Amino acid sequence: ALLDLEQFCRDLIDEMQFNAGSNYQLIFQHQGNCEQICLDKKLLRHILVNLLSNAIKYSPEGGKIYLTISCQEEEVTIQIKDSGIGIPLENQKHLFEPFQRAMNVGTIPGTGLGLTMVKKCLDLHGGEITINSEPGIGTTATVRFVGSVLNRCKIDR
Numbered sequence: 583a584l585l586d587l588e589q590f591c592r593d594l595i596d597e598m599q600f601n602a603g604s605n606y607q608l609i610f611q612h613q614g615n616c617e618q619i620c621l622d623k624k625l626l627r628h629i630l631v632n633l634l635s636n637a638i639k640y641s642p643e644g645g646k647i648y649l650t651i652s653c654q655e656e657e658v659t660i661q662i663k664d665s666g667i668g669i670p671l672e673n674q675k676h677l678f679e680p681f682q683r684a685m686n687v688g689t690i691p692g693t694g695l696g697l698t699m700v701k702k703c704l705d706l707h708g709g710e711i712t713i714n715s716e717p718g719i720g721t722t723a724t725v726r727f728v729g730s731v732l733n734r735c736k737i738d739r
């Protein structure tokens with residue numbers, strides 16, 4: 583079904599901000615018309631909750647986390663950007679394998695399954711993810727959906 587991605591993200595940011603408390607600042611930005619996008623609510627929620635939770639968890643207190651959506655006719659991108667601990671280069675290629683955690687996580691808790699689930703949800707939905715990260719600078723996760731995926735709702739009645 584068609585989803586108001588803009589409202590969905592606003593609500594999710596409000597919810598996650600409430601849970602994170604005043605130690606973190608979640609900021610929502612949008613470009614283009616994101617009001618009628620062919621995305622599945624449940625899968626999208628799972629994807630974004632995992633990515634936003636990582637952004638919060640791996641950021642120091644006071645950290646800012648940006649959720650930016652950009653909607654064009656044939657392409658929707660969703661970006662989650664933090665200024666947290668980052669991911670060492672040698673650990674970056676294994677992030678989507680279960681139980682893999684980077685060597686710089688220290689005592690930050692985690693199972694190493696979040697990104698594996700995100701990847702599976704995107705496979706189900708039809709969508710891609712790339713993660714760019716620099717240790718000590720931060721991490722940006724970019725989720726992308728293209729035409730063929732976004733046009734499937736047009737066959738809905």
Ligand code: ATP
Nearest residue numbers: 636637640668683684692693694695696697698721
């Ligand atoms: P969980 O299963 O609870 O999500 P997790 O957060 O450790 O545990 P993933 O979400 O799969 O597992 O992430 C895998 C690893 O990638 C993390 O352990 C961490 O090393 C690294 N990572 C993921 N997101 C970030 C981020 N935003 N900043 C820094 N490191 C990250």
Ligand code: MG
Nearest residue numbers: 636692696697
């Ligand atoms: Mg995680």
